Amino acid sequence: MAELQGLGTQLSEAEKAGVEIVAVSPDPNEQSQKFAEGLRLAYRFLADRDLAVTRRYGLVHARGGADGQDVPRPATIVLDRDGVVRWISVSRNFQVRPDPGDVLRAVRGL
Protein backbone atom coordinates (compact mmCIF):
# COMPACT_ATOMS: atom_id res chain seq x y z
CA MET A 1 0.00 0.00 0.00
CA ALA A 2 2.80 2.43 0.81
CA GLU A 3 4.21 1.87 -2.67
CA LEU A 4 0.83 2.67 -4.24
CA GLN A 5 0.44 5.79 -2.10
CA GLY A 6 3.88 6.99 -3.13
CA LEU A 7 3.11 6.41 -6.78
CA GLY A 8 -0.17 8.30 -6.54
CA THR A 9 1.33 11.37 -4.94
CA GLN A 10 3.92 11.72 -7.72
CA LEU A 11 1.52 11.40 -10.65
CA SER A 12 0.30 14.65 -12.21
CA GLU A 13 -3.42 15.05 -12.92
CA ALA A 14 -2.80 14.53 -16.66
CA GLU A 15 -0.84 11.37 -15.98
CA LYS A 16 -3.59 10.03 -13.74
CA ALA A 17 -5.87 10.19 -16.76
CA GLY A 18 -3.29 8.81 -19.16
CA VAL A 19 -2.16 5.71 -17.31
CA GLU A 20 -4.07 2.91 -15.59
CA ILE A 21 -2.71 1.61 -12.30
CA VAL A 22 -3.91 -1.93 -11.77
CA ALA A 23 -3.14 -3.41 -8.34
CA VAL A 24 -3.53 -7.18 -7.91
CA SER A 25 -3.63 -8.82 -4.48
CA PRO A 26 -5.25 -11.81 -2.77
CA ASP A 27 -6.32 -9.49 0.08
CA PRO A 28 -9.94 -8.36 0.31
CA ASN A 29 -9.69 -5.08 -1.57
CA GLU A 30 -12.80 -3.10 -0.67
CA GLN A 31 -10.79 -1.18 1.94
CA SER A 32 -7.96 -0.49 -0.50
CA GLN A 33 -10.40 0.82 -3.09
CA LYS A 34 -12.07 3.15 -0.57
CA PHE A 35 -8.68 4.36 0.52
CA ALA A 36 -7.60 5.09 -3.06
CA GLU A 37 -10.85 6.92 -3.75
CA GLY A 38 -10.24 8.99 -0.62
CA LEU A 39 -6.94 10.11 -2.14
CA ARG A 40 -8.68 10.60 -5.52
CA LEU A 41 -6.43 8.04 -7.16
CA ALA A 42 -7.67 6.20 -10.25
CA TYR A 43 -6.50 2.79 -9.16
CA ARG A 44 -8.17 -0.47 -9.98
CA PHE A 45 -7.81 -2.99 -7.17
CA LEU A 46 -8.30 -6.52 -8.47
CA ALA A 47 -8.83 -9.55 -6.26
CA ASP A 48 -6.80 -12.65 -7.06
CA ARG A 49 -8.13 -14.62 -4.11
CA ASP A 50 -6.68 -18.02 -5.10
CA LEU A 51 -3.49 -16.49 -6.63
CA ALA A 52 -4.29 -18.15 -9.97
CA VAL A 53 -3.16 -15.13 -12.01
CA THR A 54 -0.21 -14.42 -9.71
CA ARG A 55 0.88 -18.04 -10.19
CA ARG A 56 0.57 -17.81 -13.98
CA TYR A 57 2.87 -14.78 -13.85
CA GLY A 58 5.42 -16.76 -11.82
CA LEU A 59 5.01 -14.31 -8.93
CA VAL A 60 4.11 -16.63 -6.05
CA HIS A 61 6.34 -16.65 -2.99
CA ALA A 62 5.70 -20.24 -1.86
CA ARG A 63 4.85 -20.51 1.87
CA GLY A 64 6.02 -16.91 2.31
CA GLY A 65 3.03 -15.80 4.42
CA ALA A 66 2.93 -15.41 8.20
CA ASP A 67 0.97 -18.68 8.49
CA GLY A 68 3.01 -20.53 5.88
CA GLN A 69 0.51 -19.80 3.10
CA ASP A 70 1.53 -18.83 -0.44
CA VAL A 71 1.65 -15.06 -0.99
CA PRO A 72 2.45 -12.80 -3.96
CA ARG A 73 6.00 -11.79 -4.66
CA PRO A 74 5.83 -7.97 -4.83
CA ALA A 75 6.30 -6.88 -8.45
CA THR A 76 5.70 -3.77 -10.55
CA ILE A 77 5.37 -4.06 -14.33
CA VAL A 78 5.02 -1.22 -16.84
CA LEU A 79 3.10 -2.12 -20.02
CA ASP A 80 3.04 0.20 -23.01
CA ARG A 81 -0.09 1.09 -24.97
CA ASP A 82 0.24 -2.14 -26.97
CA GLY A 83 0.28 -4.25 -23.81
CA VAL A 84 3.98 -5.09 -24.16
CA VAL A 85 6.19 -5.25 -21.04
CA ARG A 86 8.63 -2.34 -21.01
CA TRP A 87 9.92 -2.34 -17.42
CA ILE A 88 9.89 -4.91 -14.60
CA SER A 89 10.80 -4.75 -10.92
CA VAL A 90 10.45 -7.84 -8.71
CA SER A 91 11.26 -7.57 -4.99
CA ARG A 92 13.94 -9.77 -3.41
CA ASN A 93 13.06 -8.39 0.03
CA PHE A 94 9.32 -7.88 0.52
CA GLN A 95 9.86 -4.57 2.32
CA VAL A 96 11.61 -3.11 -0.72
CA ARG A 97 9.46 -1.78 -3.59
CA PRO A 98 10.45 0.30 -6.58
CA ASP A 99 10.98 4.01 -6.18
CA PRO A 100 7.93 5.77 -7.70
CA GLY A 101 10.38 8.03 -9.55
CA ASP A 102 11.79 5.03 -11.43
CA VAL A 103 8.29 3.72 -12.28
CA LEU A 104 7.24 7.13 -13.58
CA ARG A 105 10.41 7.49 -15.63
CA ALA A 106 9.54 4.16 -17.28
CA VAL A 107 5.99 5.40 -17.95
CA ARG A 108 7.15 8.79 -19.26
CA GLY A 109 9.68 7.08 -21.53
CA LEU A 110 6.96 5.18 -23.42
Add this chain to the structure above:
Amino acid sequence: MTSSGRLAALSVVVAIGAVAAYVFLLRVAVVRNHPEGYVVAFALATALAALAVVRARGRRWPGWLVLAFSSLLLAGGAWFNFVAARVPDTPTALRVGERPPDFTLPDAAGRPVTLGDYRGKKPVVLVFYRGHW
Protein backbone atom coordinates in the same frame (compact mmCIF):
# COMPACT_ATOMS: atom_id res chain seq x y z
CA MET B 1 21.13 12.59 35.53
CA THR B 2 24.38 10.59 35.48
CA SER B 3 26.25 10.04 32.23
CA SER B 4 25.14 6.39 32.40
CA GLY B 5 21.51 7.49 32.76
CA ARG B 6 21.83 9.84 29.80
CA LEU B 7 23.32 7.07 27.64
CA ALA B 8 20.49 4.69 28.62
CA ALA B 9 17.86 7.33 27.81
CA LEU B 10 19.53 8.09 24.47
CA SER B 11 19.53 4.36 23.65
CA VAL B 12 15.76 4.18 24.19
CA VAL B 13 15.18 7.31 22.10
CA VAL B 14 17.26 5.94 19.21
CA ALA B 15 15.54 2.53 19.29
CA ILE B 16 11.97 3.83 19.53
CA GLY B 17 12.74 6.68 17.12
CA ALA B 18 13.93 4.18 14.52
CA VAL B 19 10.70 2.16 14.78
CA ALA B 20 8.55 5.31 14.59
CA ALA B 21 10.50 6.76 11.66
CA TYR B 22 10.25 3.52 9.69
CA VAL B 23 6.51 3.08 10.31
CA PHE B 24 5.53 6.71 9.66
CA LEU B 25 7.84 7.25 6.68
CA LEU B 26 7.07 3.96 4.91
CA ARG B 27 5.58 5.93 2.02
CA VAL B 28 8.92 7.65 1.42
CA ALA B 29 10.78 5.39 -1.00
CA VAL B 30 14.24 6.11 0.39
CA VAL B 31 13.15 5.04 3.91
CA ARG B 32 11.14 2.01 2.75
CA ASN B 33 13.88 0.76 0.47
CA HIS B 34 16.62 0.92 3.08
CA PRO B 35 15.21 -1.30 5.84
CA GLU B 36 18.77 -2.04 6.97
CA GLY B 37 18.58 1.51 8.39
CA TYR B 38 16.48 0.35 11.37
CA VAL B 39 18.91 -2.53 11.99
CA VAL B 40 21.81 -0.04 12.12
CA ALA B 41 19.81 2.17 14.51
CA PHE B 42 19.10 -0.82 16.79
CA ALA B 43 22.84 -1.69 16.76
CA LEU B 44 23.63 1.90 17.77
CA ALA B 45 21.01 1.73 20.56
CA THR B 46 22.57 -1.54 21.79
CA ALA B 47 26.07 0.01 21.81
CA LEU B 48 24.77 3.04 23.78
CA ALA B 49 23.08 0.73 26.31
CA ALA B 50 26.26 -1.35 26.71
CA LEU B 51 28.18 1.87 27.38
CA ALA B 52 25.51 2.86 29.93
CA VAL B 53 26.08 -0.44 31.80
CA VAL B 54 29.88 0.01 31.77
CA ARG B 55 29.69 3.63 32.97
CA ALA B 56 27.12 2.97 35.72
CA ARG B 57 28.16 3.75 39.28
CA GLY B 58 25.85 2.20 41.83
CA ARG B 59 22.57 1.07 40.27
CA ARG B 60 23.24 -0.99 37.16
CA TRP B 61 19.81 -2.46 36.49
CA PRO B 62 18.44 0.45 34.39
CA GLY B 63 21.37 0.00 32.00
CA TRP B 64 20.86 -3.75 31.84
CA LEU B 65 17.15 -3.29 31.21
CA VAL B 66 17.80 -0.91 28.32
CA LEU B 67 20.50 -3.24 26.99
CA ALA B 68 18.05 -6.18 27.01
CA PHE B 69 15.43 -4.06 25.23
CA SER B 70 17.77 -2.79 22.50
CA SER B 71 19.48 -6.13 21.87
CA LEU B 72 16.07 -7.83 21.52
CA LEU B 73 15.14 -5.21 18.91
CA LEU B 74 18.50 -5.71 17.19
CA ALA B 75 18.11 -9.51 17.02
CA GLY B 76 14.44 -9.29 15.96
CA GLY B 77 15.05 -6.52 13.41
CA ALA B 78 18.07 -8.24 11.87
CA TRP B 79 16.20 -11.53 11.63
CA PHE B 80 13.16 -9.85 10.06
CA ASN B 81 15.13 -7.87 7.48
CA PHE B 82 17.83 -10.37 6.55
CA VAL B 83 15.92 -13.66 6.92
CA ALA B 84 12.11 -13.33 7.11
CA ALA B 85 11.72 -10.61 4.46
CA ARG B 86 13.85 -12.38 1.84
CA VAL B 87 11.96 -13.50 -1.24
CA PRO B 88 13.48 -16.36 -3.28
CA ASP B 89 14.52 -15.24 -6.76
CA THR B 90 12.45 -17.71 -8.77
CA PRO B 91 11.90 -17.32 -12.52
CA THR B 92 8.86 -15.27 -13.60
CA ALA B 93 6.74 -15.48 -16.76
CA LEU B 94 7.64 -11.85 -17.61
CA ARG B 95 10.04 -10.69 -20.30
CA VAL B 96 10.67 -7.13 -21.44
CA GLY B 97 9.44 -6.84 -25.02
CA GLU B 98 6.77 -9.54 -24.64
CA ARG B 99 3.09 -9.43 -23.73
CA PRO B 100 2.32 -10.88 -20.29
CA PRO B 101 -0.45 -13.51 -19.91
CA ASP B 102 -3.89 -11.93 -20.22
CA PHE B 103 -6.33 -12.27 -17.33
CA THR B 104 -9.73 -11.23 -16.05
CA LEU B 105 -10.21 -10.52 -12.34
CA PRO B 106 -13.00 -8.85 -10.34
CA ASP B 107 -12.47 -5.31 -9.07
CA ALA B 108 -13.57 -4.07 -5.64
CA ALA B 109 -17.17 -3.77 -6.87
CA GLY B 110 -17.11 -7.29 -8.32
CA ARG B 111 -16.99 -6.10 -11.94
CA PRO B 112 -14.67 -8.15 -14.17
CA VAL B 113 -11.62 -6.29 -15.49
CA THR B 114 -9.59 -7.72 -18.38
CA LEU B 115 -5.98 -6.62 -18.80
CA GLY B 116 -6.15 -6.96 -22.59
CA ASP B 117 -8.95 -4.35 -22.72
CA TYR B 118 -6.38 -1.59 -22.12
CA ARG B 119 -4.46 -2.61 -25.24
CA GLY B 120 -4.47 0.22 -27.78
CA LYS B 121 -5.85 2.63 -25.12
CA LYS B 122 -3.53 3.29 -22.19
CA PRO B 123 -0.22 2.24 -20.68
CA VAL B 124 -0.73 0.14 -17.55
CA VAL B 125 1.28 -0.03 -14.34
CA LEU B 126 0.54 -3.51 -13.02
CA VAL B 127 1.36 -3.90 -9.32
CA PHE B 128 1.32 -7.23 -7.47
CA TYR B 129 1.39 -6.28 -3.81
CA ARG B 130 1.02 -7.59 -0.32
CA GLY B 131 0.99 -6.11 3.15
CA HIS B 132 1.70 -2.53 4.20
CA TRP B 133 4.74 -1.90 2.06
